Structures are given as structure tokens and as C-alpha cells.
Amino acid sequence: MTTTQTGPLNPSTSMSGAPLLSVQDLTVEFSTAAGVARALDGVSFEVSAGETLAILGESGSGKSTTAQAIMALLPKPAGAITGGKILYAGRDLAAEPASKVREVCGTEIAMIFQDPLSSLNPVFRVGAQVAEPFRRRRGMGRRDAWARALDLLKRVGIPDAETRINDYPHQFSGGQRQRIMIAMALALDPKVLIADEPTTALDVTVQKQVMNLLADLQAETGMAMVLISHDLGVVAEVAKRAAIMYAGRIVETGPIRDMYDHPAHPYTSGLLDSIPSQSSVGGRLKPIVGSPPNLLNLPSGCAFNPRCPFAIDRCRELAPTLRTPEGWSEGHQAACHLSEEMLAHV
């Protein structure tokens, strides 16, 4: 079971200290026929060993772009990092060519994707795909690599792994496919795992199992995790800190409990209100009115102002920056002119 581990085994020693991955003021732009879209605008966050950071937001808010930027997976030539830093182990990945960043992928930073079926190559056996990192990155022989792959498949809870290792992705259920993706991502003991909507394509019951598996594996290996989701409920149990994204910016960040109990940005509070909850069974859901802005044509001032029930003139003129609301604890930040009023309401 533990033969595959060479990474930090003891979370307590690696938990403390400087952040493992630090994203600073990251800006990503896509050039399209209709103009340049700023998909990320000054995004900053950091994550330490053993810690889970949730990145939350609607589709198109820049969550996945953030992950792609870190892994050098931005669609070329349209997308490019135009500013900021991605610091990992003393290197700035944002400044390195994709081929250099690739060397860090898998071994240091790994990633799992939203749809496990389309993320697995349909024409290769799962064994070959899980063994591939060992073969291509570690130069192991086929037999050894497959033995390691089998260990991994057992570790992520694939039943009857000895025979199933020879099956193809389409022969597995959705949850099992995501387990296989996780096995593949963890093959080389990465220090950071980026999970991009890992449970979105799965049934609700299976979502829970996969989240538990991720949490268990994190406890076991002490890796840092960036959990990207649009589902506030899914992440609440796993992540301690969260960043809420809207139109390519982080609009609120802080300890997840604080944010859920005392949202300091109207968008966060709108997201929370739109979660179907026990107390509102039978009642109507409360969606956030309007739709996310067009990145090619952002509103002036705060990007959320057209949908914001509290917007004042200042919101339409001046884009707010992230700051800690007066009288609240350091670490909880929001990009809203009216955070204090927001907090006073709740």
C-alpha cells in the first residue's frame, strides 16, 4: 500500500511554514476574433502543504483558467499569461516555457479534471494510463510500472483491481473513473493537487465518496490541494479556506466558515442564498438575477454592479480592490465598497 510513497508522509512536519504554491497578481488574456478577453485579472492566492484551498465561482469566472495557467495548459495561441507570478519552489512558472513547466507537472503539481470519462484516453487500458507516469517519467519497465499502477488502483479503492487494470475507461462507472484519474494524478507523489470540479460530473452519492477519498489521501500524503468548484456545499467539508471568483477576479477570500456565516461581498451572499437548503424545502430557489458579464465588455467599476442589489454610484465608477473590512479579522478579504454594510446586515 505504501510502497509508492516517497513524498512527505508526515503532514505535521510539512504543514507549517511558507506556502508551497503562491500565485501573485496573475493575469491571463485570451485573444479572440472579437477582441481581447481578460480571463484572469490580478488573481492572488497561496496554498500550503496539507491545506485545502477552495476556489469557487460560476462557470466562466476564471476558476479553470487559473488551473490551466498553473499547469501551462492554456489553449495556445489564444490564451497567454500576461502578468503576475506563479511561484513554486523558488521558481516562477509563469515566466517559464510550457516545456519546462511540464517537468513540474505530475511530479510536483498534479491535476484532475471535471469529466473523468473524456479525461481518460479511450483507446488505452487504464493500467497503461496509470502506469504511464512511472514508465515515461521514471523510466521503469512495463512490469514494475504496472505493479505500481495496481497498487495505486487498490489505494483509490477500485474493487477487483487485479483484473480491472486491463479494462478500458468506458467499462468503468463515473465514480470509478474519477478514482482512476486520482490514482493517475497521485502516481508521482505530487506536493500540490489541483482538482478542477472533481465531482461535478458525478452522482450526488458518489460525489461524497470521491471527496472523502481526496480528503483521506491528502491526510495520508500531506499534499496541498486546490479544489475548484461551483458547489459551495461540496467544498465546505473539505476546505478550510476559500476564494470566490467573479469575472476573472477574486472577490472574496478567507476562512470558509467566516465567509459562509458573514459574507462580505454581495456575490458571495447571493451564491449562499441560491443553495437549496433544508429550511427552504418547498420554497422557491433564490438565484442571483442576471448573468455573468461578457469578459469582452465588462461593466465599468465593479464587474458585479449590474447584478448587485446594493450597487451605488461609486460601484459603477471605481473597481473595488480586495481589503479586510474594518473591524474584521485579517485574512478575510472582500473586493466591495460596501463590505462593512454587508457585514452589518447579517
Added chain:
Amino acid sequence: MVGYLVRRLFLAVFVLWGVATVVFLIVRVVPADPALLIAGSDAPAEQLAQIRQDLGLDQSLLVQYGRFLGGAVTGDLGQSYSMKQPAVSLIGQVLPNTALLAVLACAVALLLAFPLGLIAALRANRAVDRVVTTGSLFTQALPNFWIGVVLLLVFSRTLKWLPSVGLDGPKSLILPTIVLALPFVSVLTRMIRNGLLEVMGESYIQTARAKGLPERIVIFRHAVRNAAIPVITIVGLQFGTLLGGAVVTESVFSFPGIGRLLVTSIQLRDYNVVQACVLVIAAVFVIINLVVDLMYGFLDPRVRLAK
């Protein structure tokens, strides 16, 4: 898999029966009397009657049909009355030539189209890609017979580098191969380009990259294998078509293949040979189709394992 194969073979028999029936009827609907063509238009009536009797054309259509089908099942497709040989042996003489040409054309097309399509895909929407895609559209738009004639004029007539007609040594294969391969290269190049581009946008390519695999392995192992699936189908079908005889090209180069045999026997109203050619071409096509399907299953486990 075995059940599938049996079912397909069973279906193939019906297809061939249908083809046999249709060609039998078409040949007999065409207004021309083989007896007249053989004996000449001024031959006496008794001689014409004798010829018709020899060929069995005096019998009712149903009897003729029965004889034809009975013969076809036992591998006897009748005599050629213009060439005084069994139709089957005539085909046996020319089919290997056509097969050789088909193999060469497909091989050349693949060898050219794969690197071109790959380069175009990897440099999508840049200069190289534009040149390749425009060039391929251009060559595809040129008619086969025209390319054939131009090549003949340049390389045989003017430069005298290559023989112009017939099949006489490897040199005489060069021009027909080029003429057959050229439009196919165009189709394939764009198929490989578009297929690769599509596959490169798939999530599993992102996964492969996220695993830290070098781009070389991402492309040649993860992408090409998937992009190859539709390409194999087209190559297989095109191969089947070429095996059925490139009628125009074989005629331009007077190439002794099944396409030219078919054209000649139609001109001579040589019923038996026409029927035999069409039947053999259909059989070849059906078999190639089956092989392509099996290849498909070999390349794509989703097809192979679906019952």
C-alpha cells in the same frame, strides 16, 4: 465478436445477390444485341440465331438468371465471347495489376498525407497550414483524367522519362500511382489535420500534458492513435474503391486492370464479363468493408467491447 462476424457475412451474401441481380438486369436492358456485335450487322439471320443460342440468349430471362446465379455460386461466371476465355480467368489476369496499383496509391497517399496533416495541425492557422490546406484543396479540385493527360504529355511525350501506356516494368506504375494518389492525399491530409486538431482539444490530451508527458509522446501516442480511427476507415474504403478498378485512370494509361476490362467489355456488350467484373468488384468492396470494420474494433476498444 464471432456472432457479429457471422451476421456480417450473412448480410454480405445478400448484398452480393442484390448486386448480381441488378447488374444482370441492367446488362439485358441496354439496347444492343451481342449477336450483332459479334457477327456484324450484315450477318444472316440464321447465324445470329445460332450465336444467340450458343450464348443462351434465346432462353427466357428467368432461365438466364437462374443459370447466371447457379454459375456464380460455383465460381463459374461464364465465357467471354469476345475474348474466348472464361470471365473468371480474364479477371484473374488483371486483378493483381489493379491491386498493385491500389496498394501503391494508398501507401503513397498515406506517406505523404500523414506528415503534411501533422504539420498542418501542429501549425494550425499559420503559414504552413495555409499552404498545405489550400494546396490540398487545389489538387483535389483537379480532375483525375486531366492530371493523367498532363503527366503523360510532360513525362512521356516531352521528356520521354516514363512509358505512356500499358504495364511494362515498375516505371509504368509511377504515373498511374501519382494520378490515383494525388486527390486522395488531399482528402487524407485535411482529414488528418482536422482529426488531429479535434483530438488535441480533447480532455485526455490535457490529462496527458498534466501528467508531464513530453509533447512528442502526447502527440504521437495519445493523439495520433485516436485520430487514426476515422482515417483508417477512409483509407480502407478508398482502397476498396481503387481495388474495384480506377476506371478513368486505367483507361487513360491503358493500364491492364479490372477497370479497363470492365470498360472494354461494356463496349463489346460482353455480358458475362461485365457481370463477372461488377460482381467481383462488389465482393471486393464488401470484404474490404468488413476488414475496415474489424480494424475499427481493433483500434477502438469501445467498438470492440460493445457486445
